[in-house]
Amino acid sequence: MNNINLKEKNSSLFTNFVKNVINNPSIEVQKNFMDVSLKIAQTIKKICEEEKLIFDVPYNGKKYWEHGKNYQSCFVDGGVFSSVESSSAPFAIRSKSYIVKPSETLSNREKFEETIAYMGDLYDSQNNIYDLSEDPYEDNQLLNKKKDAARIVFEIACIVKHIFEKQKFNYCLLHGPLQTPVMPFSGPEFPQFKKNVVQNILPFLNLNKKEEKLNDRHFINVYLESLKYLLKSKFPIYGIVEKTNSTIYLRNLLLRSYKKGKIAENDYNRMVSTIIRYKINDGSLFSLILADSQALKPLEVEKQIPSKAWGDWDVQMNSFPKTFIGYLKTNSHQAPIRIESLKKSENLMDDYKYILASSKLLPNYGFPAGLDVVDKAAKIPAWLGRAAKSYYSKYYLDLAIESKNTKNVSSALKMLQGGRVWKNRPRAGKVKK
Amino acid sequence: MRKIISLKPNLNKLKSNLVENKISDPWTSIGTILGQTSIDDYSFHLKKFKAKKGDIVAAEAKQPTGDGRVIDVIVWGRIMEIISCNEFLPNEAAKELTEGNIDIQDTILPLTKNDAICTVKNLGYTTNDPNKKLSLMPLNYPVYPGGAVKYPASKDLESLLNTDMKGRNPIFIGNLVARKDVDVQVSADNMVSRHVLVIGMTGSGKSVWVRRAVRELMTKQYPILIIDPHGDNLGIVQKAKKLFPDHKIKLFYPKISASENNKEVIYTLIERLGNKLTEPQYDFLNWVLTKTDYETGTSLIQYISILIQKSNKAAENKRNKSTKSSDGPGNTGASTMGVVSRSLRKVYAKLNEMEQSNTSNRNKYPHLKFEELPDPYSQPEKIIQKSQVSILYLKGYESLPSSTIVSILLESLFNHRSAGNRTIPPFFTVLEEAQNFIPSKSEGQDGYPSVSTIKKIATEGRKFGTGLMLVSQRPYRLDETVCAQMNSYIILRLKNERDQRFVKNTMENWDNEEAKQLPNFANGQGIVSGQITNLPLTVQIKFDDDLTNEDIGDENFIADVQNWKETPENKKKREFSKDFDEVFDVDKRKPH
Numbered sequence A: 001m002n003n004i005n006l007k008e009k010n011s012s013l014f015t016n017f018v019k020n021v022i023n024n025p026s027i028e029v030q031k032n033f034m035d036v037s038l039k040i041a042q043t044i045k046k047i048c049e050e051e052k053l054i055f056d057v058p059y060n061g062k063k064y065w066e067h068g069k070n071y072q073s074c075f076v077d078g079g080v081f082s083s084v085e086s087s088s089a090p091f092a093i094r095s096k097s098y099i100v101k102p103s104e105t106l107s108n109r110e111k112f113e114e115t116i117a118y119m120g121d122l123y124d125s126q127n128n129i130y131d132l133s134e135d136p137y138e139d140n141q142l143l144n145k146k147k148d149a150a151r152i153v154f155e156i157a158c159i160v161k162h163i164f165e166k167q168k169f170n171y172c173l174l175h176g177p178l179q180t181p182v183m184p185f186s187g188p189e190f191p192q193f194k195k196n197v198v199q200n201i202l203p204f205l206n207l208n209k210k211e212e213k214l215n216d217r218h219f220i221n222v223y224l225e226s227l228k229y230l231l232k233s234k235f236p237i238y239g240i241v242e243k244t245n246s247t248i249y250l251r252n253l254l255l256r257s258y259k260k261g262k263i264a265e266n267d268y269n270r271m272v273s274t275i276i277r278y279k280i281n282d283g284s285l286f287s288l289i290l291a292d293s294q295a296l297k298p299l300e301v302e303k304q305i306p307s308k309a310w311g312d313w314d315v316q317m318n319s320f321p322k323t324f325i326g327y328l329k330t331n332s333h334q335a336p337i338r339i340e341s342l343k344k345s346e347n348l349m350d351d352y353k354y355i356l357a358s359s360k361l362l363p364n365y366g367f368p369a370g371l372d373v374v375d376k377a378a379k380i381p382a383w384l385g386r387a388a389k390s391y392y393s394k395y396y397l398d399l400a401i402e403s404k405n406t407k408n409v410s411s412a413l414k415m416l417q418g419g420r421v422w423k424n425r426p427r428a429g430k431v432k433k
Numbered sequence B: 001m002r003k004i005i006s007l008k009p010n011l012n013k014l015k016s017n018l019v020e021n022k023i024s025d026p027w028t029s030i031g032t033i034l035g036q037t038s039i040d041d042y043s044f045h046l047k048k049f050k051a052k053k054g055d056i057v058a059a060e061a062k063q064p065t066g067d068g069r070v071i072d073v074i075v076w077g078r079i080m081e082i083i084s085c086n087e088f089l090p091n092e093a094a095k096e097l098t099e100g101n102i103d104i105q106d107t108i109l110p111l112t113k114n115d116a117i118c119t120v121k122n123l124g125y126t127t128n129d130p131n132k133k134l135s136l137m138p139l140n141y142p143v144y145p146g147g148a149v150k151y152p153a154s155k156d157l158e159s160l161l162n163t164d165m166k167g168r169n170p171i172f173i174g175n176l177v178a179r180k181d182v183d184v185q186v187s188a189d190n191m192v193s194r195h196v197l198v199i200g201m202t203g204s205g206k207s208v209w210v211r212r213a214v215r216e217l218m219t220k221q222y223p224i225l226i227i228d229p230h231g232d233n234l235g236i237v238q239k240a241k242k243l244f245p246d247h248k249i250k251l252f253y254p255k256i257s258a259s260e261n262n263k264e265v266i267y268t269l270i271e272r273l274g275n276k277l278t279e280p281q282y283d284f285l286n287w288v289l290t291k292t293d294y295e296t297g298t299s300l301i302q303y304i305s306i307l308i309q310k311s312n313k314a315a316e317n318k319r320n321k322s323t324k325s326s327d328g329p330g331n332t333g334a335s336t337m338g339v340v341s342r343s344l345r346k347v348y349a350k351l352n353e354m355e356q357s358n359t360s361n362r363n364k365y366p367h368l369k370f371e372e373l374p375d376p377y378s379q380p381e382k383i384i385q386k387s388q389v390s391i392l393y394l395k396g397y398e399s400l401p402s403s404t405i406v407s408i409l410l411e412s413l414f415n416h417r418s419a420g421n422r423t424i425p426p427f428f429t430v431l432e433e434a435q436n437f438i439p440s441k442s443e444g445q446d447g448y449p450s451v452s453t454i455k456k457i458a459t460e461g462r463k464f465g466t467g468l469m470l471v472s473q474r475p476y477r478l479d480e481t482v483c484a485q486m487n488s489y490i491i492l493r494l495k496n497e498r499d500q501r502f503v504k505n506t507m508e509n510w511d512n513e514e515a516k517q518l519p520n521f522a523n524g525q526g527i528v529s530g531q532i533t534n535l536p537l538t539v540q541i542k543f544d545d546d547l548t549n550e551d552i553g554d555e556n557f558i559a560d561v562q563n564w565k566e567t568p569e570n571k572k573k574r575e576f577s578k579d580f581d582e583v584f585d586v587d588k589r590k591p592h
Helices: A011-023 A027-050 A061-068 A138-164 A195-201 A219-230 A248-259 A265-277 A282-289 A314-319 A348-360 A369-378 A382-403 A406-417 B007-017 B091-099 B154-162 B188-194 B206-219 B234-243 B260-273 B279-291 B300-319 B334-362 B399-419 B449-464 B480-484 B497-506 B512-520 B557-562 B568-586
Strands: A054-056 A073-080 A091-100 A110-120 A171-175 A237-241 A294-301 A323-328 A337-341 B028-033 B041-046 B056-064 B070-085 B115-126 B148-151 B170-176 B183-187 B196-199 B224-228 B248-253 B370-372 B388-393 B427-431 B466-472 B488-491 B525-530 B537-541
Touching (some): A027 A054, A027 A248, A027 A265, A073 A369, A091 A369, A110 A195, A138 A171, A138 A195, A138 A219, A171 A348, A171 A369, A237 A348, A248 A265, A248 A282, A248 A294, A323 A348, A337 A348, A382 A406, B154 B170, B170 B188, B183 B188, B188 B466, B188 B488, B206 B234, B206 B537, B234 B248, B248 B334, B260 B334, B260 B399, B279 B300, B279 B334, B300 B334, B388 B399, B399 B466, B449 B466, B449 B480
Parallel strands (some): A171 A237, B196 B466, B196 B488, B224 B388, B224 B427, B248 B370, B427 B466
Antiparallel strands (some): A054 A294, A091 A110, A237 A337, A294 A323, B028 B148, B041 B115, B056 B070, B056 B148, B070 B115, B170 B537, B488 B525, B525 B537
16 A cells, blocks of 8 residues: 555646756756655555544445535635735725525525625724834735735634524535634734724624723734634534645644654654655645545644744634644545644544535536635625725725825825836837727 | 616607507516627626527617717617526536536535526617607617616517508518517518518428418419429418418419420420430431421420421431432431430420329329419410419429429510510519529529529519519529529528528628527528518518418328238239249259
8 A cells, every 4th residue: 555656646746846846957856856755655654544544435426415415505715805005905805605505496595695795994003003104024915914814804704603693504614724823913013903893793702892902803812712703613614725735734643643652753853854855745745645535534733833923922822722634635636625623523424525525526626616616706806896996095095184194195195096007008119009 | 877767768758659559568677788889789687587589679878869969769689699607617517417417406506696698789779759750770879888678568569570561561470489479570562572582491481481471462362473393382272262262273284385486495495305416416406496387385295296207207308318408407417317306205205204293293182173374475364363373383393394384484474564564463473492493503504594584583573563482492502693682581490501601691781690590490480581571580480270281291101101002913913923933943944
């Protein structure tokens, strides 16, 4: 079983291989990369087998859906309008749910629900020295972080809402990880959400009733509260990750074996170091190890690393729930998908069967069809985003004028004018049509 | 924000125009016009199942006028195509469902996200001025995106289609394919004077249309001549006698004869039906023809037998060395004369055979009374008469003799009309299997006498009331010049690409979207366009089943075989044959 045939395995390794070839065009390097990858794969497979982590997920599409049609499932994804402005972020953001119960009559079988939508300032400008001013990072890093934080919270808030409304789903799948490391958002400059935003998206928090503490509306706190609420769910919730460059499973697997005394400390350290040097990740490695419809049992992992946070977030980061991470290979030619949950699954096989059957509906893509559907539905089309942007720019100018701050007004005007665009470039020797 | 104009107030104005057809149902909104529109067409997002291909829909618009005003109008258009798409259903999912034999209903794939996008071809606009006639005008400004698309009430649509038909002798032909409750009428005036081309493959409903048109013209007592090579219209004879007791329904079989002044037609037929002749042989044939008087009205077969006698006589004289000036040109040899005689005998035999074949076909309908075609020169009134339908039954005749017969007949009738002596009234000719009479040049059938005759009638017929209806299943085989003279078209189902190309090349304002419909029409469905109608329409032609002939349905050969009984003669023949075989088996002297 340890003989892994590279040719027969999937293309994610090949993708990595090509990347390395581009960086290091030498044939020796290529060969060395292949040799190392193969050896690591063989070793890790042995460890997985030793730990009894690999299991087969049976699949028979017709047979499965004959009873799978009775499940009511909810697929969740978020969409953000991606206009980049170096100012307080004008967001058009929403999270959508595709709720489907195939056995119902057509009028009741499926629902596309805009569970949460928001347009405008998500972040509070009070006590935020960066609002209406320059981004302290280059390349709009702060803006991107604000967008990411908003999207992450909105997606989880969507599931929170379903739990709050006591929905009776058999499954709830999120497009993306169920828990994200919060370290990037721990910097001192990261703004708080507006009060009404938090009230809107997290109805259970009820901010009015309790005395508000510093940073209550900070992303890390809001996110933590949301994830804790997810633990109350009566239905299984999984985050499905399509592409993974992470080594989280691999490293936890090695650590676990090391802690169990099955591998030596020196070997553990050397292996981790090799994985880093060769940029081996879970996706490429497990696509070599797993066959079609094979899965890795979930490992319980810590996603938050308080020591890496910029501010004093130790208490919160230690309070985040643990995450269970597994992998499932949904076809023969794609990297396995990562499956995350916050609770240990009660019916792991059944749940994986459902995820596999949903993914087999898209045999090439190998990703749950319901998530593909909601991904398309959640995207904010350009026309809607542009409309939101122009509405918001005008609103922002009004605010700036009211503030009587010339810097603010200047900044707002820049936003209205828009940037330099390629189509305005002068052309030589041609009449512009 | 743009003001959306409601169609309802416009319709109220429109109502005053439609005195006999009151608007009873409100027009329902069925969709919204999409982002880009043009003078010719637009697309709209359709509410599910609220319209179908071929439907006529209406959209509000504004049109600039010549005097600088902008007026509210209704733009009428036809749905040419409906595209249904589900962007949430990737192709690979469909593949998995197929290969896994999985019912999509059982899976989590969405079923409700099908969008229907319609493409509409603009037909024109109508104004709402009660003082103006309700007629379609060409668009000069597109409809605006975001506007509502409405589904007009049947009565209103019917009024639009049939407006201005009064005074043009409207005749009912059927219903819109897409709206069964909308009756369609065409102008009989334009039909009988300006020629109609009816095309469609076998089983497409050409006969359905012919029966419909003939029946309606009969109610108007219009004289009709049907040239029927296959007997497709014998049903009219059988049934119409009961349905139209005051009408004369005449069924004729041909007699090939000509008048003195177009006997060249006869000569051509003899030349082309016979063997290929050398120059001396041809000279002799010419000599015999010119020396043998052709008496007007003489049967061609009689005439040829005289020619044969004359040729034989000349050859005999030649062999006996008795040279007379009347025995042929110059030094024509007896053998040359013999060859010509043989060729004439071949012509005689062929014509005789065709006549016999026609007779035996006629004999299949003992209950029908066939008459010999009267001489069209001296007795045209026996063929063309008010309230008379004359059918010339040509079954059994090959295409060249048929062409000759039709040429002689139509030429003569046309001459009577063009002479202006009121011998016969205006009449309408239905030419079935038109490709046999007006073959295109590419068919290599040059010199068919009927081509020039029909060309003349097509060009000048309008002046003299000799309208034509050409019916064909192979339009690409038709003469292009004649087709170009057709002013109205009935286009039924056509699958052959060459036929579709012909339609596209011949008809003005024909577009690819219309061509796409052609292979999919059901029996009796087709496009009616040209001067007989206000606008091109996709119509289900009414089926006049009371005019069909049960005797002349499709042959049922399987039933024939099942009921087959061997004749006693055949049975005996087989028995004896077996005996003979036994004799020959023991015959040792038989040659090897």
